[in-house]
Amino acid sequence: MAKLTITPRRWDELTALLEDEERLRNEHPKVAEYLDMSARLPGTGDDQVDADFDLRLVHYMTGGSVASANPYWDIVEPFVNAHDGRRVVNGGCVDGSARLAYAQMLLQAVYAYAIPAPQTIEWVADFCAGSTIVELGAGRGYWAAQLARSGLEVRAYDSEPPDRTNNASFPEAAGQSSVWHPIEDVTEFATCFQSADHVLFLCWPPGWGNAMSSEALSSFEAVGGERLIYVGEPKGGRTGNDAFFDALSARWRLGCVDRQFVSWWRDADVAQGWIRK
Structure with missing residues (x-):
């Protein structure tokens, strides 16, 4: 230890x-x-x-x-x-x-639902190869902050930025940071893609049928996006909806997996890099 x-x-x-x-x-x-x-x-x-x-x-x-x-x-x-x-x-x-x-x-x-081990941050940086990361569902922006510290440009969005709204997943409390990186409102997300070279980052997108992940992927595909980083559980788990995983299976291929990713023992989350077919 x-x-x-x-x-x-x-x-x-x-x-x-x-x-x-x-x-x-x-x-x-x-x-x-x-x-x-x-x-x-x-x-x-x-x-x-x-x-x-x-x-x-x-x-x-x-x-x-x-x-x-x-x-x-x-x-x-x-x-x-x-x-x-x-x-x-x-x-x-x-x-x-x-x-x-x-x-x-x-x-x-x-902080965040997934654990940003330094090895995983390096893995993300390698996969992005200098491209701008666009993160949807960024929460407090903890991952965005770690990625930005590694030298990457990150634009982070959330439907309930914790520094401006009551976010049940990331409640306000004394002695802790509301956000770790600037978080823009999700209403700006639809116009955020300026280039197909951007990398979409989804870290623990909501599951249980919530359409956020599939809608984000569809918007990304519409502008020609070709690289996606997904951190979450497999299909049937607590992250992503079926339409999201079906789209990945139909139109994307798994490029790489972070073998050094760290999870809580009770969770089945992984870190994957996907490339458009």
Whole structure:
């Protein structure tokens, strides 16, 4: 497990924060909520692993950009393990734990549903080869921010930008960023494609029959789009609708898959690069 290095000054800051319960609840209510709940839930069975995870979560979620430019990854990275040919966050326990499951829900709401491991960001950059990325359903723009930091140009859109509307998937809370990258309203998405060289990026598009993914793909195809990055579950899962997967099967071919992609152990998401036939 990668060692977490914390300066004496940062230790003092964390100690003062954790010893002042009222301040913690006011400044970082989601962290306080996690600490309250996690103490009541079964862990991985290894107390040291659970304590290390809690420390990382508290440190990076309360440390802001000074602590990390990719806090989501820095929280979960030491708890990634290989299982059935995949890289998953399970804390070394095949079945994970109730505490990790609770942390997953919290971290997905604060950052993003999929985990942007540095290797995956590099994989996306290679696939895009310098082309502009257009992301629909960007949420807080966490992936967009990581991709932009790698040098890519990213335009991000969402039907409910969390910094301007009430987004049930990404609720507002003190002590956390509303957005990590500028998010434009989805009404601008229809006119955003200026070139077929753009790459469409769909990360955990809504499933359960929601037409967003198939409509976005149709708009992209209409302007001659040729490359798509899809991060989500296979057909029949919780992301994308049947029409989206049918269109991929009929008019696209799978160009590459990120073998280093990291998922939560309970999820079946993958990172795929698709090319127009």
